[in-house]
Amino acid sequence: MGQQEIGSPQLIIDGRAIKAALFDLDGTLLTSQGHADPRTVDSIKRLRAAGVLTGLCTGRGVANIEAHLEPWGLIGCLDAYVASGGVDIVDVTLTRHERRALLAGAVIDTIIEHFADVPATPAVTIDGVVHALEASLTVCWFSEREHMPYVVAPRQRLSCEGQPKLTFMLDPSHMDEVCAAAATLPPDLEASGHPTAPYLFEFTNPEVSKEAALAVLMGWHGWSLDELLVFGDEENDISMLKAAGVGVAMANGCDAARSAADFVTHGNDENGIGAFIDRYLP
Template sequence: MTSAIDSPLPAVTRLIATDLDGTLLRDDKTLSDRTTAALAAAEEAGIEVFFVTGRPARWMDVVSPHVQRHGMAICANGAAIADLHDGTLLRAYPLDRAVALAVVDTLREAAPGVSFAVELATGIHYEPAYPPFHMDPGATVAVAEKLLHEEVPGTGTPVLKVLAHHPELAPDAFLSLARDLAGDRASFTRSSPTALLEISGPGVSKAATLAACCAERGISPDEVVAFGDMPNDVEMLSWAGASFAMGNAHPAAVAAASGVTLTNDEDGVAVVIERILAAR
């Protein structure tokens, strides 16, 4: 593993893909002046920047002013592509409701005390025991089985992901348990420091959706530089031609990346972008 100064960069960088929380954003959930300037300089140089996050589109206000002309962001760990210019959902890769119900049933039996939230294309809803979303005061509170029910199969709002929270299990142990029990039916990952799993459709990931967006633009993995800090970034960090785990990253992200940069509070993404631009 090499540092941000030593790690090799693509001969040509055409796209930068960056996670937000713990990566581009500081711990106080803001963008530093240095990072803001680096993003603007990358765009001026003709390098596309994609925000690739576990966040839903409605939580993208902090970076919406910095999205490029394409306006697109990859949200919900790859389950959605949103246009941040007007807030519209351009594409969704949903989790089948029957599969979601089966996974909920499996985790209830295997991990007593688990509670669930359901992220629909129209917003989040959660169970009474689930930690409340203060940013979503209009959420429906009900058991997951009711939240996932649809009167006629295939007519419900797309399910972008299901979240499973456990108050006692170790985060990585909970992730391993879920993957062992149901990894053949859905994609499981995590981005929170707590035991909070994010469950998507099989094969859905930041990397898969980013790869599709790049293919549409004729951009190869070797022309992409990616940044991340948590297990939900692992596939993206492995896919990109050059990738950097943050200095504050989870060990799985560090293992997947080709280099390590400074922490998010030290503008680790900006440091690499500046190096990319200086090499031009």
């Protein structure tokens, strides 16, 4: 059977015709080893062939996504992606790329100073290269795991201009300390922070969110969020899980994400996305 026209889907969930499906990456589409389960990829291909626009909605940046599409086996599977937590919106079908509000350099500097005594390493990604304040064990591990080069850079380099996000890399055992430090930042600071993985805490401009970016993406096609299916696992996925017509959390997700979702599927190491798609796709 040939591919259906995008926007003429064959996927109906709880009476809703789903026109787009977007997936978080880490902890959701990717396994705990950082790979994409071939069964999940096959289900996404079937979904796309059924006329559903498919894409990613992740905290990762555009360069990181594009560098990993081939090893993940996702070449030819995706029509769009929302990157850096909602800063970049890319739609391949429309040949369109829009960048939203950046995190101001002065704000980055304030956050780094505030976190001076917290056991976490600040970093920004510039042109696909991680610029970190120090070569911590987590930075080195992250660089090797993601196949992304890193350099040690002074604080002034990290905050000299606006960036899509500021990332703190940490040992998961220190996440409570990082969250506590984030909670004591000045309330009027133009930054919003969330854990995005057990070893990452990320700040973006408060105007940026996955939900807002998805509304823009859907609007480009004349669709509403009610026609959207999303999958996520972490706190930064909660807004999109609530806003989408159908929000699906992974069994391995945080309690708040599972509570916000309409459905909970199997974990990311158990083909959770594929299992859910296959349940509803004829």
